[in-house]
Amino acid sequence: MVGVCIKYMHENYGGILQAYATVSYLENQNIEYELIRYTRKKTVTEALKDVPRLFNAVWFNSRYEGIQRKLSLKKHPEYAKNNEVRMKAFAGFKKGAFKDFSDEYIGYAALCEGGKKYSAVITGSDQLWSPAGLPTNYYNLMFVPDDTLKISIASSFGVKEIPWYQKKRTIQYLNRIEYISMRENRGSEIVKELTGRDVPTILDPVFFLSKNEWLERIPNKREINEPYIFAYFLGATQEYRNAVKKLARDKGMKVVALRHMDQYVEEDENFGDFAPYDVSPERFLNLLRNAEYVCTDSFHGTAFSILNEKQFVVFNRYAENSSFSKNSRIDTLCVNFGLESRRYKNGMDLSDVVKDDIDYKAVGEKYKNLKQVTDQYLNTVLKEIRKRV
Known part of the structure; x- marks a missing residue:
């Protein structure tokens, strides 16, 4: 045993x-x-x-x-x-x-x-x-x-x-x-x-x-028929939410957001055009799978974006000089997959970040x-x- x-x-x-x-x-x-x-x-x-x-x-x-x-x-x-x-x-x-x-x-x-x-x-x-x-x-x-x-x-x-x-x-x-x-x-x-x-x-x-093994265990169910941005933030940074709102305006898309994940965030009350709470891990995965873009400060949110070949932007949850920073997890993920360009830095315009699609053929070689x-x-x-x- x-x-x-x-x-x-x-x-x-x-x-x-x-x-x-x-x-x-x-x-x-x-x-x-x-x-x-x-x-x-x-x-x-x-x-x-x-x-x-x-x-x-x-x-x-x-x-x-x-x-x-x-x-x-x-x-x-x-x-x-x-x-x-x-x-x-x-x-x-x-x-x-x-x-x-x-x-x-x-x-x-x-x-x-x-x-x-x-x-x-x-x-x-x-x-x-x-x-x-x-x-x-x-x-x-x-x-x-x-x-x-x-x-x-x-x-x-x-x-x-x-x-x-x-x-x-x-x-x-x-x-x-x-x-x-x-x-x-x-x-x-x-x-x-x-x-x-x-x-x-x-x-x-x-x-x-593999992607297919995940699909076998958690079948894909699309519940939103129009293109949308999936926002999954564990931290409370308002700048990130503002950046996502601007991307949504630029792209003419709605935002699907999971609010108040690790803490109550006052600004979350007005964040997202669709913000469900009855979200099981299966539903979470499908909301991510079917998004046009994913914006997240989560390690696993980033990992599942890569696994499902999504166009995404990853944000730092912690300040680099923070004594309790856990950013090294995302550092490794982006460096090892050659995705450093998908990291958000203060003041960036997300439309500029996503203007070029991720080359998942190159990512696939690193994955191998x-x-x-x-x-x-x-x-x-x-x-x-x-x-x-």
Whole structure:
């Protein structure tokens, strides 16, 4: 039995579809697995472990956004009502997409005991190795016995540098993991700097399924018959929304927007000609598939745009000098696919950015090379897994 440590329960379209792609790939390979369920105990000891996080900019920003979100839900009843509709759409997808679970391990001791049952444990993607999550010792597989095969598939630190006070513990868990692959170029560099190991940068799990395999699992359904721009922003930057509105005027198109994704954004109330909330991950994918243009600050929004050969523009969610920036994910995606020209820079006119279509023949050649490296790594780890099962 293979244990899998990934984020599959949070309400983020890219994250949940990435998790779905991961388990779908394992199913395609006839690997028997289960998603490892872990709940931390609310004890004084566990609380003390979180104290150092107060000095971590990534963790602090995440908690700040979470608090702001809760306050906004109380302050804006209509937003709370619409958010509940969105959560129900997510719940419906999760119920059908994820079915193979472990027992629920409550507390770290129970998790360590449960970890003994697996012949191999896999983790990966979605910033699971962010410095903010280090104290939990979950996604870094520190709970897994030394003699159990440990594998990372397209793991992500989500940051450009590991804080100095975490480097020793980061080295410790990296050295325990037999097979490491990263999702970002900078992530592979960090592993090299800390451990001396050369590890590959591979494709995100959403690319493990081809365009046609995604269509088989989530059939295409077009619900808007006229050309439109799909706007999917996780951040709150008003400039980006203004740029999309201008593009819509220039092109004579409507804007389909997903409002208030990670937080309440006041300007979103008037953003988008069509702004549905009853959007499951399946519907999200189809809104993106059938758009004329996609404008997003999301890593997975960009990844699915590439996978579906869309004309798109990608925006930075964070300022480059931000202490909690996670832009390196999109940096790698655009550089490795030769799509740096689709990055928005302040003051750009989107009509100028999209005036030339993306050459998906050239992108396809880069994809082949990346897929070759990815398949080589996956085939190696699958061979090791099968030896132990």
